[in-house]
Amino acid sequence: MKKVYLAYGSNLNLEQMGERCPDAAVIGTTVLHDYQLLFRGGRHTGVATIEMKRGARVPVLLWQITEKCEKALDRYEGHPHLYRKKRLMVNLDGDELVAMAYVMNEGPPLAMPDAYYYSTILDGYYDCGFDEGILKQAVMESMEAAND
Numbered sequence: 001m002k003k004v005y006l007a008y009g010s011n012l013n014l015e016q017m018g019e020r021c022p023d024a025a026v027i028g029t030t031v032l033h034d035y036q037l038l039f040r041g042g043r044h045t046g047v048a049t050i051e052m053k054r055g056a057r058v059p060v061l062l063w064q065i066t067e068k069c070e071k072a073l074d075r076y077e078g079h080p081h082l083y084r085k086k087r088l089m090v091n092l093d094g095d096e097l098v099a100m101a102y103v104m105n106e107g108p109p110l111a112m113p114d115a116y117y118y119s120t121i122l123d124g125y126y127d128c129g130f131d132e133g134i135l136k137q138a139v140m141e142s143m144e145a146a147n148d
Contacts, residue, residue: 003070005063006088006099008037009048010117011073012061012124020076021069027062029128030092037138039113040104046111046142048121049083049104059130062092062099070100077102110145 004027011017017024036056039046050058065073077083083102090099113121118139125132
């Protein structure tokens with residue numbers, strides 16, 4: 001059974017997803033409203049997550065994935081220990097779709113992403129034609145929190 005997967009972090013990167021999930025197919029891009037992009041993690045590096053925030057928005061890429069793809073993503077995302085799966089409603093070209101997203105479990109503090117991880121996401125923003133300002137804002141908020 002095929003499923004819609006919502007990517008907002010490193011899985012925006014078309015090359016990376018092609019290697020990780022060769023059976024996945026891009027459905028399209030949209031915006032997730034009332035969510036913000038953040039980086040959370042441990043002492044070493046932050047990884048992307050989304051959290052509810054009224055008025056915020058996150059550009060996302062929708063993929064159609066197979067069960068095999070989902071198993072590969074589960075391993076990569078550290079499901080269920082680091083990330084949980086959340087069903088979200090998104091609008092794609094006027095159609096409402098239910099999409100599955102990986103959202104970080106509660107606990108990890110805001111943390112800066114490392115340069116490689118950030119550049120992987122930035123390449124994904126370029127791949128999708130997204131405004132990189134949202135990504136840069138998420139990094140700035142993480143940096144400010146890390147310096148407090």
